[in-house]
Each structure stands twice: as structure tokens, then as C-alpha cells.
Amino acid sequence: MxxxxxxxxxxxxxxxxxxxxxxxxxxxxxxxxxxxxxxxxxxxxxxxxxxxxxxxxxxxxxxxxxxxxxxxxxxxxxxxxxxxxxxxxxxxxxxxxxxxxxxxxxEPIKKVGEIGYATYDIVFDDNGNVAQKLKEFIGKDKIVTKKRTKKGDYKEIDIKEKIKAFDIGVVGNETKLSLVLPAGSDDNINPALLIDSFYNDFNDEYYCYTVTRTSILDKNMEKFI
Amino acid sequence: MDNKRFEQLLLSVQKPGRYSGGEINSVVKDKKDIDVRFAFCFPDNYEVGMSHLGMKILYSQFNERKDIWCERVFAPWPDFEAVMRQNNILLFGLESREPIKDFDFIGFTLQYELSYSNILNMLELSGLPLLAKDRKDFTPLVVAGGPCTCNAEPIADFVDIFFLGEGEQSDLEVIDLYKKCKKNGKSKKDFLIEASKIEGVYVPSLYDVSYNDDGTIEKITPKENAPMPIRKRIETDLDKTYYPEKFVVPYIEIVHDRAVQEIFRGCIRGCRFCQAGFIYRPVREKSVETICRQAKAICESTGYDEISLSSLSTSDYTKLEPLLNDLLDFTEKDKISLSLPSLRIDNFSDELLEKINHVRKSGLTFAVEAGTQRLRNVINKNITEEEIIRTCKTAFAGGYTAVKLYFMMGLPTETYDDIKGIADLAQKIVDTFYEMPNKPKGKSVSVNISVSNFVPKPFTPFEFHPQITREEIVAKQQYLKECIRSRKITFNYHENKTSFLEGVFARGDRRLSAVILKAHEKGCKFDSWDEYFDLDKWNEAFAECGIVPEFYANRERTYEEINPWDHLDYCVSKGFLIKENEQAKLAVTTPNCRQKCASCGANVFGKGVCFEKR
Missing domain, CATH: 3.30.70.580 (Pseudouridine synthase I, catalytic domain, N-terminal subdomain)
Incomplete structure (x- = not known):
């Protein structure tokens, strides 16, 4: 002892x-x-x-x-x-x-378990109309897709209700979709799910994109530190 | 292709880290300061290639020069190759992501024969003509080094320059000559003729080979005053030889994911099957001080928590105890684990075991090679059964319970008694364990015997012997399986198809270039990977070229025959190899280099073990 x-x-x-x-x-x-x-x-x-x-x-x-x-x-x-x-x-x-x-x-203030959300920027190489398509897509009532569970099987979820906030903006040749999604051990949504679903809906054209996680927030939507 | 699109494609393949670059200590330079761009190509995947020490040495050595930028290139895995072909991405250097066809040199390292098809595939992915004679432009020059250059005749048609022996000096001399020739507006041909005069440089296009009616070689004739024979190059003072202070540290996990410290080159033993034991002669050691200094620098620059000593036989290092004492001084303090591969059974002392116990405890591996004393004498593996059992006892007493033993099958003069001897020896080790009063309590023993197929190699006393046929191997493997009675013994063995092809290339000649080209056209690649190796395609290629592969692999060669590698001088004389082969037939052993000089010819360098006091 x-x-x-x-x-x-x-x-x-x-x-x-x-x-x-x-x-x-x-x-x-x-x-x-x-x-x-x-x-x-x-x-x-x-x-x-x-x-x-x-x-x-x-x-x-x-x-x-x-x-x-x-x-x-x-x-x-x-x-x-x-x-x-x-x-x-x-x-x-x-x-x-x-x-x-x-x-x-x-020095850490919050515990890792307090993480609730993360913010993402998804930047598309724009040819002029990806912004419009994104608006249409995100404007839908439901965005149902399949998510893999920890057990290894898939369950259907509605991503739309998971999106805490979003914004679509065009700067030059780029369209930026900003998102706030649940993150952490309780509920975690990978924005790739949303993008895959988007390309399923609009499979006529493909735009290169990069995803950046810009911040991590706690359950009260305040910066996690 | 723009970077964004490229990176998007990378995300569609397995392990994009193989192609992304940007690792710790990777070297990025400004193109405009560079005279010579060198693509160092390893004809296998990233994980295998990044584990290779030779590449680390030359990469750092080249990049230390301000006028050279050396980049790494690996064979893209078939999933990424498909993406490359679909999107017209040419093979690129990892650092700059620029096509290597625009580089000055494309250098391949030849570590094993089964990588030859990948070399062709990589040249094709670079957008270059495969045959050296079709590459009319001065650049890029395709060069190759590494152990297989001691008989790289099967790929002679594709390569402009081979480096024989150790490349640290001849590489740079060729690069300097290249700079001069380019400045003076010389042609590729003039440059190659000039280069052939550098010691250790072999330009295959400057030699004509003619054949007898029976398919053997009639004559090898040099042209343009090219040297004959061409002697290998070595480093004579390893304390002064360049050794990198930094290794590129991969992000993704590779095969040997640790720091590596070379302690000596060559091997005193002269095991008659072992090509490395002959072509790297003479033995040259680094001093304890040099090793410790270099090892420390590498650990610090990489952050690795494990370092492994590299040589052909670690326990033959003359000052092993003081070396381990000095190394453990800093490795224990810095929580670095030290691993000692390539230990020999006969000088594995209690003290040594205790030293290893300071570091991580894993299984013990011993290369016994043959199952009976008679056959071990034939191959000059001078260890006795008594020594093996004694060492196992020491290891068991020290807490080890798993022993792995390496054997070979298909050795010259081998009989079914020798095969049974493998099972008997494994059984004796199991029995030894259970007879020990001080065996580890509550644990069971496991003896793993791993049997590979012997492939006769050039510059060994067994270069004259036929490789046994695939049918014989299968029969012997089956027999060995039947001989094993204990469940404590596990038996691993190799697919025999790849050994056959390896045997063909190992002692092949230039006529095989056509076969390799044909096999490449049929899609052969990654032949050392079971999932990609396709012997049927190779057999089709042999048939279409009118070549009988058994001629190379399964035929006994006379001492008078001119071998495809006879114009290359590795400083072990043919007379010596013949004498050794005769001794082998009588099952008579030859003392190691430290006991008695066997007059192999390696003393021409005036350095190394040949001049140690006995």
C-alpha cells in the first residue's frame, strides 16, 4: 500500500x-x-x-x-x-x-466522456451546381441510410434528425458544407455516411471533396477542452 | 493529375499509407537545386520494401549529397495498380509524387529472384519501354544492385547497369560519371562503356553470350574493352563506411518495424548451401564503439522502442559480450528492447541467455538445417545434436517453452533417413523438456519445425547440383508428416511451386529474359505471394519461348561447364567451390574462417577476417 x-x-x-x-x-x-x-x-x-x-x-x-x-x-x-x-x-x-x-x-478540464458533438467542413470541388444539389439533399425530411453497428450488422438510421446544424457556402470554385454531428461514445455519426448517401441520390456526377473535423464540442455544444 | 483527385483515389484503396509518403525523416528537396534524381525501387510492396536495410543506407547516403534527390518507390499492390491504370497515373516517387520516367536513374534492388516479374510491371507502370535496347533516350537509366546481381542474367535484357557487391561507392562513382557525361553531351552508349570501367559495375549489353547445341553456354565475350571478369566491390573498413543516422519511419505497420543496426558483413561459417555466406565474404566487423554510436543515433532519430542487431550470425561477433553490455546501458535506460536474431546454437552461452532475458522474451529460433549429423556435415553446418539438446536445456531452464527449428529439404545426398531425422530430433527435444526436473512449471512445450525447400544457388559449392523435383518434395513432405508422432510438434512447410521457379532463375541465363517478358504479358506479378503466384502462366510462357525450365533447375552441371555467372568475380574461386563440393560428398566439414583459412580467394581485398590473428 x-x-x-x-x-x-x-x-x-x-x-x-x-x-x-x-x-x-x-x-x-x-x-x-x-x-x-x-x-x-x-x-x-x-x-x-x-x-x-x-x-x-x-x-x-x-x-x-x-x-x-x-x-x-x-x-x-x-x-x-x-x-x-x-x-x-x-x-x-x-x-x-x-x-x-x-x-x-x-491541463485537461473536461473528461473525455463529456464529448457530445464534432464540427466538420466538407469542401467539394465545385462545378457550379453541387451547392444546389446539397441544399436539395439536406432539405429533405429524412435521410435514411444504413449504419454499421458494433455487432457488425447494419441498422437503418435517419441522419437528418442527427444533424444539429448545417451551412452551405460557395467560395470561388469550392462549395463548403459545414455540419455539427453527434460524436463521442454514446452516439457518433461519421459524415462520410451523409456524403455516401448524397452520392447515392445524385450519382450522375462526382466531385472531389475533403473532410476536415474542425472542432470537438461537449454535450452543451461548448468547446471541449 | 491534380493532387486532390489523386488523394481522393488513394482513399479508395487498401492501406493508402503505402503510397501517401510524408513519413518521419522522409526527404523532400527543391527540384531546382538538384542535378540527379534517383528512384530507389523495391520490387515488392511497401511493408516488405521499407523493412530493407540496404535501401535505408543508400537512401540516406544519396540524399546527403546536395545534388542528388533519392526517392522511394514500391510495387503498387494490385488494387492500387488497377486504379493507376484506370486513371493513367504513372509510377511515381513517394516524396515528390512525380513520374519516375522523368528521373535520371531508376534503381532496383534485387533481393530475391521471384521479384523479377514485378520489375517489369513497375517499368511498364512508369511508361517506359521494358527492354534496355528500346530505351533510346539517355535517361532514365535502369540500374540494379543487391544479392541477386551475382547472377541476374535472367533480367539482363531489361537493365542497363548492374552493381556487383556493395554499392556505397560504385553507385556514387556512376552518378558522378553520369553528371560528367551529360554535361559533355555524351551518348548513353559512350556513358555505359565508360561506366563499365568502374570496379563493381557490370554492363550486360557489353557482353555477348553464345551457346552450345546442348543448350549450355559456349562462350561469354566482352565488347568495347569491357573488363573480364567483372569483380564485385566491397567496403573494406566498416567503421568508415557510411551508415545512416536517420531511418524513414513508416506510419503503417511494416514487416520489420524497428531500428536496425548492422554489426558485421559476411559470415565465417561457410555453410555450403548458403549463398550469403559466400558472396558477402570476407567477414568485416564494426567496432563496439561504432555500433553503439550508430545504434544510439538511430534510436534517437526514429523514436523506435526496439532495435535489432543485423548480421548473418550475431553470435559470431567477436566482442559480443562487451557489445551487449554497452548497448544494454542505454537501451535499458531508454526502455528500448534489444533483439538478437541469427543466433547460433553452438556458442549460445548461459551468459548470453541471461543478457537476452533483460529484454523481451519471445520464442527461440534455431536454424538446424538438416535432421542427421551426416547431412549436417555434408552442408558444413558444424553443430551437433548434443549442442542442440544442451542449448534447448539451457533455454528451457531459462523459462522458454517454445522452440522453433528451421530445416531444409532437398539437400544434396539427402535420403529418407535424413528426413526421419528431423522428426526424431524434434521428438528428442520434446522428451528433453519432460525429463528436466527444473522445467517451467505448469507449462507445455511446443516445438515448431519449419521446413523450406533447398534451392541451389550460384557461388556456393552446391551450384553444380540438381534441385530435387516437385514430386520428390511432395513425397518427402508427406513422409515427414507421417514420422511426427507428438502433438507438441508442429510442422510447417512451403509451397514447392515457387521454389521451383526460384531455382530456375537462380541459375538461369539470358534466354530467360524472353520468358519473363512473356510471363509479364500474361499478368504474372508478386510471384513471392501465394495469392498471386500462378505457375500455369509461367509454364505457358516457358513453352511459348521454347524453353525447358528443368534444364536450369533439375540438371546436374559438370565442373567444366561455363555457368551463366562465370564472367562475374565474387572472389570465391571456382576451384574452391569444387573442392568444397567434393568434401561435401564425403561428408567432411571445413573449419570456419577464424579456425583455419580455406583459401576461398576473398583475401584479395587485403582486409577482414582473412587478416585476423588466429
């Missing part, structure tokens, strides 16, 4: 972006990548104390393969309670490839 050593472990929440080539890195691979990066950065990080000690790293909300992320969250624990947080960001950035950038380190 008593330990000679007294650990003051400090939890640190790291915020980073994942863009360009890094969007092809899956969640599992990001996990492995981060254990290497914290080693490379020589952070005084807490290791698990099992048979194969490894840096203790957790992620708030996995990002699907192919998405860019502007507000990605990773939690670590450091051994030195007095380590300046800003230094951690600099150390990590100095060893990271350009497509993964850390922009903040904070």
Missing part, C-alpha cells in the same frame, strides 16, 4: 492538427506514431508499469482515415509537475513531420 516514491503525475492535454499527407494515417497508426514522437522529443513522460512499459497516451476522439483534423486531442501524463507546457509543444513540433503540428498544451 505504501510506496517509497511519490509520483506527482501531471495530465497534459495536447492539441494538434493533422493535414495533407497525414490524413492517410489511420487512428491505429497515429497511436504508434505518437509513442515514437514522444520518445523522439525526449519528453519526461509517464510509462505504464506493466511487463512491456510503453508511454501512456490516450486520444479523445479517433479521426477516421482520410479526414483532416484541426482540433485533435491527445492526453499524456508527465512525471515532472513543474514542466512548462509551452515547451512540450515546441519539443514535439521540432521532431514532427510538417503535416502533424501541435498548437497547444493545456
Amino acid at each position: 505504501f510506496s517509497e516514491r511519490v509520483f506527482v503525475l501531471k495530465s497534459v492535454r495536447l492539441l494538434f492538427t493533422k493535414s495533407a499527407r497525414a490524413r492517410f494515417v489511420s487512428h491505429l497508426d497515429i497511436n504508434r506514431f505518437m509513442t515514437r514522437i514522444v520518445r523522439k522529443a525526449k519528453l519526461d513522460i509517464w510509462y505504464t508499469e506493466g511487463f512491456n512499459p510503453h508511454p501512456y497516451i490516450t486520444f479523445a476522439l479517433p479521426l477516421p482515415l482520410g479526414f483532416e483534423g484541426k482540433y485533435e486531442i491527445m492526453d499524456i501524463r508527465i512525471n515532472d509537475d513543474n514542466a512548462p507546457l509551452g515547451e512540450i509543444v515546441d519539443k514535439l513540433n521540432s521532431v514532427c513531420p510538417p503535416d502533424i503540428r501541435f498548437f497547444d498544451a493545456v
